[in-house]
Amino acid sequence: MNYKEENIKRRIDRFQRLGLLAFILVIGGLFSILSPYFLTRENLINILVQSAVPIIAAVGMTLVIGTAGIDLSIGSILALSSIIMAWTMKYEMGVVECIALGILSGAAMGSLNGFGIAILGLSPFIVTLGTAGIFRAIALILTESRPIYGMPLGFRIIGMDRWGTVPLSAVLALLVAGAGYLTIKWTRFGANARAVGDNPEGAYRMGVPVAGTLISTYALSGSTAALAGIIVTARLNTAEAIAGLGMELEAIAAVVMGGTSFFGGEASIGGTLLGALIIGILGNGLTMINVPSYYQQLVIGVVFILAVLADRMRRKGIINKH
Amino acid sequence: MKKKLNAAISTFVIMILAITFIHGAGVGKAQAETTLFQKSRMETFARLGDVPKPKQPLRVGVVLITLANPFWVSMKEGYESAANEFGVQVDVQAAPQENSLTAQLNILENMVAKGYDAIVAHTITAQNLIPGLVKAAQKGIITITEKRVDVKAAREAGAKPIAIELVNFYAQGKIGAEYIAKQLKKKGGGKVAIIEGLPGAPQSEARRDGARDIFKGDPSLKLVSVQPGDWDRMKAYNVTTNLLQAHPDLKGIMCANDVMALAAVEAIEAAGKKGQVTVVGIDLIPQGKESIAQGRLAGSVAFSPFVIGELCTRAAIAATMGKKIPEDLYVASVLATKDNIHLLSDWK
Numbered sequence: 001m002n003y004k005e006e007n008i009k010r011r012i013d014r015f016q017r018l019g020l021l022a023f024i025l026v027i028g029g030l031f032s033i034l035s036p037y038f039l040t041r042e043n044l045i046n047i048l049v050q051s052a053v054p055i056i057a058a059v060g061m062t063l064v065i066g067t068a069g070i071d072l073s074i075g076s077i078l079a080l081s082s083i084i085m086a087w088t089m090k091y092e093m094g095v096v097e098c099i100a101l102g103i104l105s106g107a108a109m110g111s112l113n114g115f116g117i118a119i120l121g122l123s124p125f126i127v128t129l130g131t132a133g134i135f136r137a138i139a140l141i142l143t144e145s146r147p148i149y150g151m152p153l154g155f156r157i158i159g160m161d162r163w164g165t166v167p168l169s170a171v172l173a174l175l176v177a178g179a180g181y182l183t184i185k186w187t188r189f190g191a192n193a194r195a196v197g198d199n200p201e202g203a204y205r206m207g208v209p210v211a212g213t214l215i216s217t218y219a220l221s222g223s224t225a226a227l228a229g230i231i232v233t234a235r236l237n238t239a240e241a242i243a244g245l246g247m248e249l250e251a252i253a254a255v256v257m258g259g260t261s262f263f264g265g266e267a268s269i270g271g272t273l274l275g276a277l278i279i280g281i282l283g284n285g286l287t288m289i290n291v292p293s294y295y296q297q298l299v300i301g302v303v304f305i306l307a308v309l310a311d312r313m314r315r316k317g318i319i320n321k322h
Numbered sequence: 323m324k325k326k327l328n329a330a331i332s333t334f335v336i337m338i339l340a341i342t343f344i345h346g347a348g349v350g351k352a353q354a355e356t357t358l359f360q361k362s363r364m365e366t367f368a369r370l371g372d373v374p375k376p377k378q379p380l381r382v383g384v385v386l387i388t389l390a391n392p393f394w395v396s397m398k399e400g401y402e403s404a405a406n407e408f409g410v411q412v413d414v415q416a417a418p419q420e421n422s423l424t425a426q427l428n429i430l431e432n433m434v435a436k437g438y439d440a441i442v443a444h445t446i447t448a449q450n451l452i453p454g455l456v457k458a459a460q461k462g463i464i465t466i467t468e469k470r471v472d473v474k475a476a477r478e479a480g481a482k483p484i485a486i487e488l489v490n491f492y493a494q495g496k497i498g499a500e501y502i503a504k505q506l507k508k509k510g511g512g513k514v515a516i517i518e519g520l521p522g523a524p525q526s527e528a529r530r531d532g533a534r535d536i537f538k539g540d541p542s543l544k545l546v547s548v549q550p551g552d553w554d555r556m557k558a559y560n561v562t563t564n565l566l567q568a569h570p571d572l573k574g575i576m577c578a579n580d581v582m583a584l585a586a587v588e589a590i591e592a593a594g595k596k597g598q599v600t601v602v603g604i605d606l607i608p609q610g611k612e613s614i615a616q617g618r619l620a621g622s623v624a625f626s627p628f629v630i631g632e633l634c635t636r637a638a639i640a641a642t643m644g645k646k647i648p649e650d651l652y653v654a655s656v657l658a659t660k661d662n663i664h665l666l667s668d669w670k
Binding site: 042 | 389415418421422424427428429431433435436447452453522
């Protein structure tokens, strides 16, 4: 990438995020006018808590899509790692150990995805579609589809939010987003991942460890899914095999809305964060003004496509100008 | 001329009188026969007592499980009908799917933020709505929910839900089994069996226990087998075939739902024993209703989701007026058989 291209890309990114921010302000303003309950402290905290899980999952997904991949298995990883964690907690293991075990199991499942993609050479779509079924099935088999209830208080605190305090889950989500940002922008691994997404052949010739980078990327995606699972389990006080169903689609929507291209080579955590917040705000605000849930899905789908379309047109405009 | 007119007038008057009389008699007859829907409503609401129309405007929020199923749509209509009747505002929201645990909690929390006078919450699992119920308690919003909620855990977390029974599955098993017992008594009793649903599922166990208590308590009946049918048509069919093999003189089968009862009827007919075994199911699905009309399925225990919606609205209104809500509040189930199937015209 030469200097001029780099400059154009930076301008596109800035425009992209400004556009999303403006959109948040517009829908926020609209909901505030339509419902007196939208712009209240408790409701804003609601939005933060409800967006925490999608944000965390979407950070991992941003990395994956940055390598021109996709991870359809995060919902299943969330369910299976939560069950492993909840089970060990039932056997009186310490909370911290169980959380570590949950994240590790998520990383292991992600590595398995990475292995199939980097070593066996299968396409990410196929590998993760397959493992999505496999992990979900193992979760169902292990629990006989019965939920595991009753986590210790020390663990449930993660999911709690009392009025007036900053909820832990939201803090966690912002920390994960921050870590993701630093990883992509400032680490060797982040640069490698983007290089692999941009052009795997070229990256390989430049000495980038392509296989290792891919495996680590999917392992990270698995870890963030497990982390999201911790919040879900703590909030609902339940781990179960059907948790996280359809969550991969929400994460992908947030990432793509945030301006990360499906073709890899770039990854914008800031955009992903805004994308996830837009989905969260829409879901919350539409409930506030009493729109039935089927129409909510319709609205979110339309907004998603319009956002991507607007981004595409803006990009073309900026590139043509130069 | 005048005579002719008089005759015409008197004929006219007589005709009117006759029509009124016939029509009146018809109305009288309809009033005498209460439909099953009206019967269920009356019995259901009696347990709560009279609910006066609220004087000031009331806002009631409702969280359903999903609307992707006619059962819940009918319940929503019950809520809306009661809202009209009592002149209160009722907002109904539902999760997109039957397993959207987090989405349902999000909806409850958003409704709490909107600040209703009372919220009725139909929880998906025993746990998933508890954090929302806690927030409602902190805001002083009255919450009505089902006993299925882990009430102890909810109270410990600081929630103050009014937990009602809503559906009495045990009574449903009893009602069905009582009918079988009554029919068999005419023939001098005999052997009976129960096909339960998925072992461990609370509705299945309660329905089974209700039927078992009736069968065991009747000296003229002999309960020969209780078998799981897993709510599954094929499995229930095979179980029935095996039961008939082991007990050729089986006289009655109580099934924990209509799908299994219909399969049992098929298996009985395939075994060449049509009409020899009295089968009763639960839920009154459309196919079950048809089968009853054809005289194949003996009966089905029905409960109306519409009445559940009405009942919960009434309970919410009563609770805001400070009335104590009885915990054993539930929708009254009724038995549909060939004899009363014509009274199902307004069932919803």
